[in-house]
Amino acid sequence: MxxxxxxxxxxxxxxxxxxxxxxxxxxxxxxxxxxxxxxxxQPKKPRFVLQDATVYAFNVSGGTFLTSNFQVTIASRNPNDKIGIYYDRLDVYATYHSQQITLYTRIPSVYQGHKDVNVWSPFVSGNNVPVAPYNGMALGQDQADGQVMITIKMDGRVRFKVNTFVSGRYHLYVKCPAIITFGSRSTGVVMGNAVKYQLYSRCSVTV
Structure with missing residues (x-):
């Protein structure tokens, strides 16, 4: 056997x-x-630039709650001449010292052709968002100094297209620094009840 x-x-x-x-x-x-x-x-990541930010509200109450309302203008460029990009999902929000201070704002899905540029101007806002105690102290100090650094972030899913082939979904993560100035140090332009800042800040992109 x-x-x-x-x-x-x-x-x-x-x-x-x-x-x-x-x-x-x-x-x-x-x-x-x-x-x-x-x-x-020779695939390349899309490039993002934060062009400007219009601030309608940025108020701290009691050192623990933050109300903010921004409209930001973000430009995205596809640097590839043979690859198209599908932005299936793209959420925009703002953070301060790594803490999220606004709700997510969803940008409609879009296809970006070769060498194309897309420009979005979403509103991001948060009403009475609880701020960590250490961030509340830092925020109060920053405002007293006349300059607050926030980060506009984008979190989403993208696919890449080559001729008729379309890839699976990839995670897209974008970080755009923005400096908001106040008082005598303000570099913004007053527009009614808002202040507009020309930034042209290059963003870091991870795919």
């Missing part, structure tokens, strides 16, 4: 060897093809 089992195992081993060799060859060829495609396309 053991001889028969050994005989069958030997047959299976002989059959598996060419299958394993074929899989290794296929994976190698696939890897080479991917590297060649990457070298030809």
């Amino acid at each position: 053991s001889e028969k089992c050994s005989h069958h195992r030997g047959k299976w081993r002989k059959r598996l060897r060419p299958i394993c060799a074929g899989l290794l060859i296929f994976n190698f060829i696939l890897l080479v093809v991917i590297l060649i495609i990457w070298a030809i396309l």
Whole structure:
């Protein structure tokens, strides 16, 4: 009986060897093809710039609650000449010292063609958002100094298109620094009940 089992195992081993060799060859060829495609396309991440921010409200009450209302203008450029980008989901919000201070604002889904530029001007706001005690103290000090650094962030999902091929979804994360000035140090332009700041701040992009 053991001889028969050994005989069958030997047959299976002989059959598996060419299958394993074929899989290794296929994976190698696939890897080479991917590297060649990457070298030809030279894919680049989209580029983002925070152009301006209009501040309608930025008030701290009791040192623990923050009410803010901004309209920001963000430009995105696709630097690729052979790759299109689908922005399936893109949420915009503001943070102060890594703490989120506004709600998410969703930007409508859009396709960005080769070398195209898209410009969005969403509102981001938060009403009586609780601020961590250490952030409340820092925020009060920053306002007294006449300058507050906030970060406009974008969090979403993107797909890339090459001819008729469309990739799976990738996580897109964008960080845009913005300096809001007050009092005698203000660099903004008063527009009715709001102050507009020209920023042109380059954003960091992670895909």
